[in-house]
Amino acid sequence: MSTTLNINGQAYQVDATPETPLLWVLRDELMLTGTKYGCGIAQCGACTVHLNGQAVRSCQTPIQAAQGMKITTIEGLGGTHPLQTAWVKHDVPQCGYCQSGQLMSASALLATKPKPTDQDIDDAMSGNICRCGAYQRIRAAIKDASGQAPAPAATAA
Amino acid sequence: MNAILKTPKTGSRVATATRRGLIVSATAAGGALLIGCSMGDVLSLGARKPDFSGLGPFIRIDPDGWVTVFNKHQEMGQGNHAGLAAIVAEELDADWDKVRIEAAAANAKVYANTLMGVQGTGGSTAIANSWMQLRQAGAAARAMFVQAASTRWGAPVKEIAVKDSVVSHPASGRSAHFSELLPDLARIKPPAKPTLKQPKDFTLIGSDRVRRKDSRAKSTGTQRYTQDVHLPNMLTAMVAHSPRFGGTVAGFDAAAARQVPGVVDVVQIPTGVAVIAHNTYAARQGRDALKVTWSDEKAEKRSSDQIMAGYRDIAGGKATVKWHVFQTAGDAANAFGGDVFQTAYEFPLLAHATMEPMNCVAEVHGSKVKLTFASQIQTLDQLNSGLIVGALPGSVEIETLSAGGSFGRRGNPTSDYVAECVHIAKHVGGGRPVKLVWTREDDMTGGHYRPMVLHTIAIKTDKDGYPAAWRHRVVTQSTSKGLPGAGAFDPSAVEGTKDSPYLKATPVVDGQAYLADCPVTTLWWRSVGATHTAMAMEHTIDQLAHKAGKDPADYRRELYRRAGATRHLAALDLACQKAGWGQPLPAGTARGLAVHESFGTVVAQVAEVTLKDGAPKVGRVVCAIDCGVAIARDQIAAQMEGGICYGLSAALYGAITLKDGVPEQTNFDGYRVLRMNEAPTVETYIVPSANPPSGAGEPGTPLIAPAVANALLVLTGKPTTSLPFVKA
Numbered sequence: 001m002s003t004t005l006n007i008n009g010q011a012y013q014v015d016a017t018p019e020t021p022l023l024w025v026l027r028d029e030l031m032l033t034g035t036k037y038g039c040g041i042a043q044c045g046a047c048t049v050h051l052n053g054q055a056v057r058s059c060q061t062p063i064q065a066a067q068g069m070k071i072t073t074i075e076g077l078g079g080t081h082p083l084q085t086a087w088v089k090h091d092v093p094q095c096g097y098c099q100s101g102q103l104m105s106a107s108a109l110l111a112t113k114p115k116p117t118d119q120d121i122d123d124a125m126s127g128n129i130c131r132c133g134a135y136q137r138i139r140a141a142i143k144d145a146s147g148q149a150p151a152p153a154a155t156a157a
Numbered sequence: 158m159n160a161i162l163k164t165p166k167t168g169s170r171v172a173t174a175t176r177r178g179l180i181v182s183a184t185a186a187g188g189a190l191l192i193g194c195s196m197g198d199v200l201s202l203g204a205r206k207p208d209f210s211g212l213g214p215f216i217r218i219d220p221d222g223w224v225t226v227f228n229k230h231q232e233m234g235q236g237n238h239a240g241l242a243a244i245v246a247e248e249l250d251a252d253w254d255k256v257r258i259e260a261a262a263a264n265a266k267v268y269a270n271t272l273m274g275v276q277g278t279g280g281s282t283a284i285a286n287s288w289m290q291l292r293q294a295g296a297a298a299r300a301m302f303v304q305a306a307s308t309r310w311g312a313p314v315k316e317i318a319v320k321d322s323v324v325s326h327p328a329s330g331r332s333a334h335f336s337e338l339l340p341d342l343a344r345i346k347p348p349a350k351p352t353l354k355q356p357k358d359f360t361l362i363g364s365d366r367v368r369r370k371d372s373r374a375k376s377t378g379t380q381r382y383t384q385d386v387h388l389p390n391m392l393t394a395m396v397a398h399s400p401r402f403g404g405t406v407a408g409f410d411a412a413a414a415r416q417v418p419g420v421v422d423v424v425q426i427p428t429g430v431a432v433i434a435h436n437t438y439a440a441r442q443g444r445d446a447l448k449v450t451w452s453d454e455k456a457e458k459r460s461s462d463q464i465m466a467g468y469r470d471i472a473g474g475k476a477t478v479k480w481h482v483f484q485t486a487g488d489a490a491n492a493f494g495g496d497v498f499q500t501a502y503e504f505p506l507l508a509h510a511t512m513e514p515m516n517c518v519a520e521v522h523g524s525k526v527k528l529t530f531a532s533q534i535q536t537l538d539q540l541n542s543g544l545i546v547g548a549l550p551g552s553v554e555i556e557t558l559s560a561g562g563s564f565g566r567r568g569n570p571t572s573d574y575v576a577e578c579v580h581i582a583k584h585v586g587g588g589r590p591v592k593l594v595w596t597r598e599d600d601m602t603g604g605h606y607r608p609m610v611l612h613t614i615a616i617k618t619d620k621d622g623y624p625a626a627w628r629h630r631v632v633t634q635s636t637s638k639g640l641p642g643a644g645a646f647d648p649s650a651v652e653g654t655k656d657s658p659y660l661k662a663t664p665v666v667d668g669q670a671y672l673a674d675c676p677v678t679t680l681w682w683r684s685v686g687a688t689h690t691a692m693a694m695e696h697t698i699d700q701l702a703h704k705a706g707k708d709p710a711d712y713r714r715e716l717y718r719r720a721g722a723t724r725h726l727a728a729l730d731l732a733c734q735k736a737g738w739g740q741p742l743p744a745g746t747a748r749g750l751a752v753h754e755s756f757g758t759v760v761a762q763v764a765e766v767t768l769k770d771g772a773p774k775v776g777r778v779v780c781a782i783d784c785g786v787a788i789a790r791d792q793i794a795a796q797m798e799g800g801i802c803y804g805l806s807a808a809l810y811g812a813i814t815l816k817d818g819v820p821e822q823t824n825f826d827g828y829r830v831l832r833m834n835e836a837p838t839v840e841t842y843i844v845p846s847a848n849p850p851s852g853a854g855e856p857g858t859p860l861i862a863p864a865v866a867n868a869l870l871v872l873t874g875k876p877t878t879s880l881p882f883v884k885a
Contacts, residue, residue: 016438024438028393033385034378036561037437038512039597043825046512074378087376091368091791094799095234096375097382097512097561122834129825131512131562132234133802135836137795 003063007032008076018064023047025063026073034074034100038129045128048101049073055108055124074100083107086141094132102128106142115146214267215294216245222322222336224251226291227261229268229276230283231533233560233567234799235854236369236792237283241291243367243788244284247359248295248351250319251335258370263535263555274642277534279568279681281756281852284788288850296351305341306333356786356847367789371559382561383516383530388590391518392421394581395440395594397449398429401456401818402604403676406430406449413446423447426580428573433581437594453818457676461609461815464675465503468611468632471671472501480630480669483651487665492626498616498704500697503879504689505812507607507682508828513561514600517578522588524548526579529590531560533568537641541572542579564683564803569605570640573678601828602820606813607682608634612654612693617665622705623715626665629654633689635672636681647672649681653690653755653859658720659698677815683803687755687859692880695751695863700876709750709867710738725752727844728761728781735842736763736779746776749868751860757851758784759844762801762860764837766868772883773865775805775837783844784851793853794841800857801839806831808862810881829883 003014005022007030014025026032026049035058038046042057049058050072051065077084083106086092093099102125109116109124116124121139130138143149217225226242238258246256261268268276272286299319306324307314310331318325325332361367374380399405409430411423419439424431430449434440459467470476518529524546532538532555539553560567569575578593585591595603610633617626631654635647648655651670660666682688702712710733717726729752733739738748745767752761761781767774780797787793810829814821822828866877 020438024436027385028387028436028438031387033381033387036382036513037384037594038514039825041597041824041826044512044597077377079377084376088372091236091372091795093234093369093372093375094236094795095512095560095562096371096380099375100378103376125833127832129512129830129832131510131564131803131806131830133799133806133831133836134795135802135831135833136798136838138833139836 003067005063005066005071006069007071008073014063016063019062021059022049022061022063022066022071023058026058032073032075036097036100038098038101043129044098044101045105046098046101048104048128050104050108053108053111055105072104074103077103077107081107082145083110083141086145090137090141090144092134092137092141094134098128098130102130102138106138109142110146115148116142214261215291216249216298218298218335218339220336220339222252222255222334224249224256224322224335226256226258228258229261229270230287231278231531231557231560231563231567232260232371233278233531233533233563235283235796236789237854238371239367239369239792240284240789241287242370243361244288244291245295247361248292248354249299250321252322253361253366255322260557263532263539263553263557264551265536266551269536275534275536277536277568279533279565281758281855283852283854284850285757285852292353293351296353297347300348300351301342301345302335302338304345305338308344309333309338309341362786362788363790365791368791381558382513383518383558384513384561384594386518386529386558386592388518388529391590391592392433392435392585393437393440393592393594394431394433394578395444395596396426396429396431396577396599397444397447398599398603399451399456400602401451401453401458402678403456404451404453405455407452408450410448413448414443417443417446419443422585424581424584426577426584428577431577431581433585433591440594441596455676456818457815458818459815460817461506461813464609464815465611468609468673471632471673472611472613472630478671480671481646482669483655484660484666484668486663487626489626489628489665489667492665493615493617493628495617498618498701499614500700500876501611501613501878502689502693502696504610504692505814505880506609506677507688507807507811508601508813508822509562509564509566509605509682510601510825510828510830511560511562511564511566514597515566515574515595515603516593517575518590518592519578519582520588520590521546521579521582521586525552525588527554527556528575528579529556529558530575531558531563531567532575533560533563534570537570538572538575540641541576545576545579546583565681565685566605569680570637573603573605597825598823601813601823604678605680606677607688608636608679610689612689614693614697616697616701618701618705622701622707624659624663624701627660627663627667629666629668631670633670633672634675634677634679636679636685638679646670649686651690652686653753654694656754657694658722658725659694659716661722662716662719683800684755684855684858687753687855688807691751691753691755691859692863692866695753695860696866696877699750699863699867699870703870708739713750713752724759724783724844725754728752728759728783731842731844732761732763732779732781735781735840738763745872747868747871749864749866749871751863751867753856753860755856755859758782758853758856760797760856760860762864764861764864764868766865766872768872773809773869774835775861775865778837778839778861778864779842780839780857781842781844782853782856783846784853784856785846785848786850787843787846788850790843793843796853797841797857798839800855801861802831802836804858804861805837805865808865808880809835809883812881812885814885
């Protein structure tokens, strides 16, 4: 069965059953592997993408629900997004496996709240698990990218 | 050192004769078939001649001027690559912005971890092991460039300078980039003993310039993990495993699974039944449709509560076992009369729960094996894979990828998931690539946990309240079952208790441990023995200090003085000073202190803790670390931040419980982990040191549990006797 998906501004014809999770179509069919599999039950956020600008878990999004919507993945964030620049500046990633999802959640946050408070960050980012525990740097990078003073110094003295 | 001193082969104009001569000497040092003496020699059997293109197996310098450092260690997030590259760049005086890092091939003869005897990463050894090796490699390469320039320009060696990959002779104003001098290196003999820099002359090491090289790839979704490997004609497999440890396949019905579109084959392998499909989703659906009946004849059927009850019986003398004596001092028989302080701590099973669940890609063609995955102990993965197909371990090729976390999980003596993948790829045959994917549920219920542990402690104190006699019993499971060459007793079970300055400062010590056997598979988990010994020692010390009416920091200082533990003392003082130890806090907030040495690194932490709805909430953590020479300061800080989150996650919530032998937690909904809103703010301070570097990946993890427990002792007056703090 063929479904048309609009991903990162490009139309893709996908041959998969309608209930197939978007995650596996992105990763296995379209080779957009920046979006990660972490838990499969929308608990970890590693698979986060945007549907019409909203952060969703692609592991729990059947492709039929994404049809006709604007899908954005980490590949579509552009590479020069202020958050990506801040991520590199703060050396946020450790293993890095969760970071695509972290960036997609953070970019959806900044799109609606350009100057998020700590509470806003907690609310928007608590669905994204980082087992390496890079949370402090994620917070600092979000603050930095949104033109706010980063949280207290993280680096070694 | 011979092995690293080779001239460039690719992309340069090296004279063939000379090159051949050097490569021959390389072969002698890194050769394929050697009569085994060390483990490295035996396990490298079948290894191809190492490729010494460039300046040996650790450094390659290309005509475009880029310096490539080969990392024989696994990059699993700990950032070792930054430190390793900086060590080379420092001694080589290379342009840091033109230094990159690549994973080394699997070849124990060349790339063995000198602290392990096999090629592998663990025990926070990457920097410690490679420190001298890479300094010498960098210094030797630098000396060759200097010699080449000296010869070319007819200038004395001592007048030649090197900076940012440019060799110059200031007196004559001549200069040349490394890349321009490459052709001349063929005529240069590497120095037998290269001169190393004095640490005071380091300009890159310890500077803020030493940063990760992979942040960009990891912030753009372009970093390649095992999960992302797509090879032509590749199949994807999932395996149905026994719900109970030790269970085996009694029978299976694959009819429905084979009906699932995309499913190619269903095959029984030693650990279960594999469904092989064209993609991940089909493999998952096929496995869901598979019906397997299991034999539990040899399986573990006890619940974790029953296992712990058994440990209590052993520690309490109700069950007779043969104890392993790990430390004794003085006359223990008569030292425990009268008033004795007694305490006990119980620790649950812990899953590593890496963000990237276990996976592997294998191609098997006859006895030829190629693996593409995040191998952590390449030599053992080669050995275990070779055994399956009848190949010499050294002939198993591994392309090592970065891991989406490991925390010890991927360093497995039995190569569990790797072996599964090789079995399936062997069945598929013809060299067709097979990617084995474990779901989160497979990963979390798949064992190789931090074992359950019971510590029981009895202490007789002297008139000043310091320990006069210390009896310590540890009951747990080995973490290294299946490790070639491992002894009967796993020393990691008591590391951190055995080596503790507190026991050193105690005149009478009676320390014994027992390792119970059990089908539940166990493994090292970030900081290994310290995951429980740090809690047992540090929380006990605070209880003794409170009992003696002494400040816990002062109480420790006295014991460190008695034990001669100067590094512990320095770390404690730095952490306390930065944390404002002793200064007032808002009502309802308390500080907890812990100090612990693991893997040669001493860490002190002060945590500020409040109680929120009965559960501890950690705000600020001040961390002091002595890891010798600090190479990548920002990455040391990152490891303290991350290690504290990892340890706090387990301390607050971490527990795999077994019901009738079956793990009750299957995903992140049941196995709760630390999230953004619960993460503390960590400040890291590094104790200045000129000692050789030790590790930073693990030592930050084990202290946060006792630091929080010690703060709770202040807040509630009650000791913590089991983890996690928050019961399910």
